[in-house]
Structures are given as C-alpha cells and as structure tokens.
Amino acid sequence: MPAPQSNKIGSPNRPMPKGRAIDPIRVLRRYWKGIPIWAIVGAILGAAAFFVFARVYPLYSGDVMFEVRPGLGNATDIATTDTISDKMVERVAATQIFMIKERSILTEAVSDRTIEGTDWIKQFWDVDANVVLVDDAVDELLEELRTIIKRGTNLYGVGWSAHVATDVPIMLNAIAKAYMRRTTELDEESFRSNAELFEDQGRHIRFKLQDLNDDLQAFIQKKGITTLDDARFSATMVEIQRLTENAIENRQALITLQQRYLQIAAKLDGTMESTMEDRLLAEKDPIISRQVQILESLEANLRALRDRLDPSHPQIKDAEITVKATKDQIESKIETIIRRNLTAQMREADSSKEQITAALERTESEIEVKDAALRDLAANQSQFEGMEQTRKQLELQRDENQRLISSLKLMQLRVDASRVRRLTPALEPREKSFPKLEIMLPAGIVLAIGAFVGIIFLRELTDHKIRSASDVFIIPGAKVAGVLPDIHEDPSGLETPELALLHSSDGVFAESCRQAWAGINRSLQQSAHQTLLLLSAAPEAGTTTIVGNFAIASQLSGCKTVVLDCNFRRPCLASMFEFDDVASGVADLLVGSASIAGCVQTTESGVDVISAGTPANRISQRLGSEKMKSILAELRDSYDLVLIDAPPSIVAGDALLLANLVDALALVVHSDRDERGLVARVLRELGESRAEILGVMLNAAVGTVGGYFRKNYLAMVSYSELEEEDE
Known part of the structure; x- marks a missing residue:
C-alpha cells in the first residue's frame, strides 16, 4: 500500500483573478481611514440625537410591584407557608399579569378620576363630545405596558413610560387599585361558590343517610333479626x-x-x-x-x-x-x-x-x-x-x-389568605429613562461604523456561484482538476452524458472526459495511488456520470478498473451500467453476507461494477469501519484502479468517512449551481482527511464550450469527422 500523501490541495495552477474574492483584512486596511472619521460622525450624531430626543421625546418610566404569597395550608395555621416553588411563582405571576392587562381592569383604571389630571389622557379627549375616548386610551395602554417578573423572587408587576414624570405614578397606582379590587372580588366569589358547593354536598349526604337508616329499619323488621350467623x-x-x-x-x-x-x-x-x-x-x-x-x-x-x-x-x-x-x-x-x-x-x-x-x-x-x-x-x-x-x-x-x-x-x-398583595406603590421617577447619553453615544458610533463597513463590503460583494474555472481559483488553495462542458452546448448534439465515452466517443463531452481523466491519472500514477473517491458538495452535481466515464477511460487505457457505489442513500451507479442497484454489493460486503467475487458485475467494456447492495444492509456508518478498509485493501490487490462514488457531502457524512480510507479524492462541482462558500467549506473538511485532494472537477460549465474554448472543441469535432471520412 502506498504511503499516505499530504492531504493539502496545493497552490492554484494559475493566477487568482482580481475583484471576485473578498479579503476582509485587505478591505478594512484599504478603508481604515474612514473608520475613525465615521466613528466621530457617529458620536456627533449620537450626541445630537440625545439632545433632540431629550427635548422633543423624553420618557419617564416607573413600575408597581406585587408579591405572590404562599397562602395558607390550613385555616388554623398561624402564618402562611414558608416557601413556594419557582415554577409555581412563575405560573401565578404570569396569570396575574395577564389579569392586570385585562381590558376591563384597564378601562376601570383609565376611568378613574385621578387620571383626568394627567397630560397623557388629554390626547384622547374628544373636544366635540367633551368625553374621553376610553377604548382608544385602553388600546394605547395595552401597547405601552411592560410586564415584569423578577426571577428568583416572588415579585411581579407592570411598568409604564410617559413623557411627563407626574403621569407615571398616577396611572400605575390607578391600575394597581383596579387590579386589587378585581382580585378581592374574585377571592370573595371563589369563597362563596365553594361554600355553596360544600353546603349542597352536606344536604345531599344527610338525605342519603336518612334514607339508609329507613332501609335498615325495614330490613330488620322484615327478616325479624338484628344480626346473622357467619356462613x-x-x-x-x-x-x-x-x-x-x-x-x-x-x-x-x-x-x-x-x-x-x-x-x-x-x-x-x-x-x-x-x-x-x-x-x-x-x-x-x-x-x-x-x-x-x-x-x-x-x-x-x-x-x-x-x-x-x-x-x-x-x-x-x-x-x-x-x-x-x-x-x-x-x-x-x-x-x-x-x-x-x-x-x-x-x-x-x-x-x-x-x-x-x-x-x-x-x-x-x-x-x-x-x-x-x-x-x-x-x-x-x-x-x-x-x-x-x-x-x-x-x-x-x-x-x-x-x-x-x-x-x-x-x-x-x-x-x-389571599395569594397576591400589593408590595410598593408607584413613585414619581426622578430621571429620564430615554434618552441616555451613555447609550446614544456608543449606539451612534456603532451604527455609523456598521453602516460604513456594510457599504464598503457591499461594494466588494459579487456573485458567489461558481460558473467557470476562474471562480474555482478564487477559493484559497483550490485548483481545477478538469472542466466538463454542458451537454446542451456540445456541438455533437449529445443527449445524455452518462457513459458518453461509449455512446458518443467523438463528442466534445467525451473528449473533455478523456482530457480530465488524463490529468487525474497522471496525478494518481505520480503518487502510486490506486483508490480514488469522487464526491460532490451538493446533490445533482453529476458525480455518478463522471465516475462512469472515468471508469471507461481508465479501462480503455489498459488499467483493470472496478467502480464501487457507496451512495447508500440514492444509489444509481449500477443502473447506469444496466445492472440492478439492489443486487449484492458494498453493503453486503460490509456485513459479511457476500464475497467480492459474488458482488462483482462485469460490463461489456470490461469495467467491473459493485453495486450499493441490498437496501436492508445499507448502513452508512459502516463505510468508515475496518471492514471497509480491508475490502479496499483486497480490491487494491486485484485491480489497478478502484473508483468510488460517494453521496454529496452537504447531505451526508459518508464521504468524510471514506476520505480517510482512500488514497486520493476529487470534488465534483456543478457549474452555475454550487456556491464558493459551500465548496470552500467542503474542501476544508476534506483537507483534514488522509486522502490527497487532486482538485475540483467543474461539471456542466457553459463557458467551456463558448468563448475561447469553442474553437478548440469545434476543431475536435471536425478532426474526428475527417478521420471517419478518410477511413
């Protein structure tokens, strides 16, 4: 077995294009002079906003607090229960806060005579009808009230803010008054309903007892006995x-x-x-x-x-x-x-x-x-x-x-006996709750710097999708292992890319596969690698298609080749070669229910295929086991090349398990679909494995059959046609 190679991707094989990659350090160093300037601007704006809001929109905040009491365990207890659980306190407090914000209680508070002297109520005064618009005032109050629950204590309450400091205690005390009155009424109603219930039960019990005594008397008289012998x-x-x-x-x-x-x-x-x-x-x-x-x-x-x-x-x-x-x-x-x-x-x-x-x-x-x-x-x-x-x-x-x-x-x-009591009355606030200079000044600085940085990065930001080989070079340390054209732009009119080397060997796509395989094969031979893993970052990238064409190219070059379908989630490699995907395969080898010789299926082109295996045995966690390692070792002894088709990295971790067992790997990227960030992340994850990363295979690239590549591809087609005519 060859010695493990370095898993580093290596340096790009051509210069990185400018204007596409975003280096945050480079961008910030370029515009660093603007950061202190915008910080000063933000400080000025924050100070200005402070004075403006303090003048035209000041707010004063206050609160009124209540206590959840443990209550009496028994009517004869001298004092209330010492403790009450935190969960019970939270439940009672949440229920009571909901009651405080009940519309009837707030309506009673707004209708209190003390509220008529506040500046807040004046905005709801109907001059024409000479009445207060109570419903509108209650709607406004529901939006402005804050709920307060102090964790670790028995305290809860409500807070409120107004533009005039004297309005705050008047409103909060009116709400507390209406709330406590409602609480007292509910307690009295509860006591009254319980008393009526117990009295009804008592009358029912007395009636039943009287009827039973009458029945016993009649029984004794009828039988003429008062007791019976034990039978x-x-x-x-x-x-x-x-x-x-x-x-x-x-x-x-x-x-x-x-x-x-x-x-x-x-x-x-x-x-x-x-x-x-x-x-x-x-x-x-x-x-x-x-x-x-x-x-x-x-x-x-x-x-x-x-x-x-x-x-x-x-x-x-x-x-x-x-x-x-x-x-x-x-x-x-x-x-x-x-x-x-x-x-x-x-x-x-x-x-x-x-x-x-x-x-x-x-x-x-x-x-x-x-x-x-x-x-x-x-x-x-x-x-x-x-x-x-x-x-x-x-x-x-x-x-x-x-x-x-x-x-x-x-x-x-x-x-x-009541579970709730008012703890403290609301007091007139001494300081403004808004604005505060210690908040407005840093907020202005942060917002100004954030806006400046956002603008400069927005200008640097461009499309993240990979469309051509130059986009691959933008990814740090990435290199291109090959570029395959989109079949719709293939001059030969290829209908499907699957096994193109067999069905359309003279087409541009087939020639691109041969050229890509030549580069991959050269890297494999230089490092004496025998196992190659092909995987994609995202689904539908064409990994299985590339595996099939590479297997044909390898077999035609004289290498004894076998392909393994390790995509247990959506296996289709065997069906591409017109075999059954559920036949005995890799999954059965991993559980030991089949041998390699019994799983190998040979195509007409000479490529050996091992399917994913029976569905019941497809357990992806086994792909990284010692059994899989021994299977690959046995295949290395029998074949010159072992090609492995793995599921996408973004939807399954199977590929990462296999990456530690193979000699080399290549990442398949679909043009105009996969993003650079995703590819970079997958490459970083694969970089931690023992396998050597040969590079990125760019599939379905539109640019490869247009632009400066188009003449070369047309020359390939015309040259093949001339050879056929000469023959």
Whole structure:
C-alpha cells in the first residue's frame, strides 16, 4: 500500500483573478481611514440625537410591584407557608399579569378620576363630545405596558413610560387599585361558590343517610333479626372448599394433559421439533442399537483404511459412502420410531383427558348444589353488612363536610389568605429613562461604523456561484482538476452524458472526459495511488456520470478498473451500467453476507461494477469501519484502479468517512449551481482527511464550450469527422 500523501490541495495552477474574492483584512486596511472619521460622525450624531430626543421625546418610566404569597395550608395555621416553588411563582405571576392587562381592569383604571389630571389622557379627549375616548386610551395602554417578573423572587408587576414624570405614578397606582379590587372580588366569589358547593354536598349526604337508616329499619323488621350467623364456618362451606380444591386439581391436570396433547400433535404435524427426550427414547429401541453397532464397526473399518491407504484410494471413498448411508438410515429409523412413540403417547393422553373431564363434571355439579344452599345463608348477612358499611361511610362524609365548611368560613375572615398583595406603590421617577447619553453615544458610533463597513463590503460583494474555472481559483488553495462542458452546448448534439465515452466517443463531452481523466491519472500514477473517491458538495452535481466515464477511460487505457457505489442513500451507479442497484454489493460486503467475487458485475467494456447492495444492509456508518478498509485493501490487490462514488457531502457524512480510507479524492462541482462558500467549506473538511485532494472537477460549465474554448472543441469535432471520412 502506498504511503499516505499530504492531504493539502496545493497552490492554484494559475493566477487568482482580481475583484471576485473578498479579503476582509485587505478591505478594512484599504478603508481604515474612514473608520475613525465615521466613528466621530457617529458620536456627533449620537450626541445630537440625545439632545433632540431629550427635548422633543423624553420618557419617564416607573413600575408597581406585587408579591405572590404562599397562602395558607390550613385555616388554623398561624402564618402562611414558608416557601413556594419557582415554577409555581412563575405560573401565578404570569396569570396575574395577564389579569392586570385585562381590558376591563384597564378601562376601570383609565376611568378613574385621578387620571383626568394627567397630560397623557388629554390626547384622547374628544373636544366635540367633551368625553374621553376610553377604548382608544385602553388600546394605547395595552401597547405601552411592560410586564415584569423578577426571577428568583416572588415579585411581579407592570411598568409604564410617559413623557411627563407626574403621569407615571398616577396611572400605575390607578391600575394597581383596579387590579386589587378585581382580585378581592374574585377571592370573595371563589369563597362563596365553594361554600355553596360544600353546603349542597352536606344536604345531599344527610338525605342519603336518612334514607339508609329507613332501609335498615325495614330490613330488620322484615327478616325479624338484628344480626346473622357467619356462613364462612358452616359445614356446607367446608364441603364446598373441599370440592373446589378437587375441581382445581382436575382442571390443572386437564390443562397439563391438553398442553401435552397439543405438543405431541405439533410434533407429529412437523410444526414443532422433537425434543431430546423423544430422540433418546427412540435410540433405546433394539433396532437402533443394532444399527449403531453396525455403524461403529464400519467407522472402525474406515479408520483402519485411512491408516493404511492414501485418502484418495477407492476403498476409502467406498467406505465413507457406506458410513454416510448407514448414518442416514439410522436417522430415518429414529424419526420413524419417534413418530410411533408420539402416536402412542397421544392415545394415552386422550384417554386420560376423557377420564379427568368426567370427574371434573361430577365435582362441578356437586359444587353447584352446595353453593345454592350457601347463597341463601349468606345473602341476608351480606346485605345487612353492606348497609351498615354504607351508613358508616356516609357519617364520615357528613363530618368531613362540616369541617370543610367551618375551615372555609374561617379562612375567608383572614387577611393573609389571599395569594397576591400589593408590595410598593408607584413613585414619581426622578430621571429620564430615554434618552441616555451613555447609550446614544456608543449606539451612534456603532451604527455609523456598521453602516460604513456594510457599504464598503457591499461594494466588494459579487456573485458567489461558481460558473467557470476562474471562480474555482478564487477559493484559497483550490485548483481545477478538469472542466466538463454542458451537454446542451456540445456541438455533437449529445443527449445524455452518462457513459458518453461509449455512446458518443467523438463528442466534445467525451473528449473533455478523456482530457480530465488524463490529468487525474497522471496525478494518481505520480503518487502510486490506486483508490480514488469522487464526491460532490451538493446533490445533482453529476458525480455518478463522471465516475462512469472515468471508469471507461481508465479501462480503455489498459488499467483493470472496478467502480464501487457507496451512495447508500440514492444509489444509481449500477443502473447506469444496466445492472440492478439492489443486487449484492458494498453493503453486503460490509456485513459479511457476500464475497467480492459474488458482488462483482462485469460490463461489456470490461469495467467491473459493485453495486450499493441490498437496501436492508445499507448502513452508512459502516463505510468508515475496518471492514471497509480491508475490502479496499483486497480490491487494491486485484485491480489497478478502484473508483468510488460517494453521496454529496452537504447531505451526508459518508464521504468524510471514506476520505480517510482512500488514497486520493476529487470534488465534483456543478457549474452555475454550487456556491464558493459551500465548496470552500467542503474542501476544508476534506483537507483534514488522509486522502490527497487532486482538485475540483467543474461539471456542466457553459463557458467551456463558448468563448475561447469553442474553437478548440469545434476543431475536435471536425478532426474526428475527417478521420471517419478518410477511413
């Protein structure tokens, strides 16, 4: 195996065109003088904006805070619960903030008489109707209110900003007043509804208890008894228990016989294998014993012949055939005896089953007779005990209901039962919340510098798509391994690029494939590489097409070539060569269910193809395993070149796994579709593998069959036509 080569791409094979690549350092160094100038401009604009906003649009902010209280665990508790979970606090706070911002509460706050003296409400005053437009004021307030939840505490609240400092506490205190009034109303309504519910439950329990007492009295009078003897210790009960035990034993015996019967039947039908006990019983048969003695004699004779004669001697062959025939005869007789024994066992089990079934029927009949007598005895006792138990439960429910009603009334009288309380009133703010010089000045500088840098980079920015070989050279360290033209601009009128070297060998596309392969092959031979991985950055780049044409070119040049389809996600390499993609292939080799010789399919052109394999075995993680490494090593010993088709790097990491197992790789890029950034990223990822990167194969390039390449391609076509005419 050749020594691992450096995985660096190397220097470009021609100068990098100017004006397309963006070097941030170079751009910033070119325009560095503008950065401090625009920073000064931004500082001036920030200071100017500060004074302007401070004059025409000042804002004063304030807040009013509330506390989520743990509440009372019981009405008789001296104080509230010490702690409450953070999640519960957040849920309660979020619910209460939603209630604060409820439209009815804000409407009540806006309608408060204290709000009439604020400057904020004047903007909603209808001069013609001499009324406040409450709905518009509430809409504005909903947009301006800020929600506050202090993490790690029991505090929450709302904040508000206004252009006049005195308006802030008036509005926030009006909102807090309306909110607390609404909270008190909800608490009182909750207490009232709960009390009504408990009282209804209490009345229902008392009615049920009275009805039950009446039923008990009637029962006692009807039966003429106050209690009943316990039926569990009567002679009838003891007899039923004895009969029940006998019935259980018979059922268990019947189930066991039925299972044995089914097992024997399954063995006779062939749906179940005979057990070792069946075989040992059959081997004790005298017929088998005699056959075994004959077999031992024949085996002893065979060993003696092997000691005296050569293994290929006819007598040894005849003896081996005789021994094998005797063994087969013994096995056949054993099977016959097993079936005979099983048939006898089935008849025996069937007879026992009939006897036990008859005994079980007699026992069950006796149990029914005894049970009827016992039911009459126990019915009255069971009914009486049930009614007594129900009365006790109803009495307990009545007592618990009375306790709940008392606790609810006591809790309603306590002030600390509420879950929410107002913590602090809103105060008049002393400083403006907007604008602030320490924010406006840096913001102006950052925005000015950002605008300047954005403008200069926007001017430097151009199209990112790769359209020609010159676009590849823009990528740092990248080089072009070959350029293939778009088939629609091929003068020979090629319909499909697949296997163009076979179907249209004189076309421009076929000649481009030969030229590209010549460069790739030269790099492979210089480094003594035997395995080449072809992959693309994005889907539909034409990797499989290039693999097929390269395989034909390699085979025609005299190299024994094999191609592997390692694209487990969308395999199509085998079908391109008119083979089945789901035939045994790479996936089956990785799991060890097939050999290389059994997976190879040879084309008419001499190229060997190994498909992706059966779908059930296509597990992409195995592509980087030691098994894959050993498969490639074995293929290196049998072939001059191993070509591997891999899935796109952007949608699968399979190619990166394979890149560490092969000698070299080439990246296929589709013209006018793939972007430089994507290709550069893939090349960086591949650069960390052990494989040598031979370069980028540019596929479907429009420029290659136009411009200064067009004359060369037309010359190729005309030269081929002249050769055909001369022949």
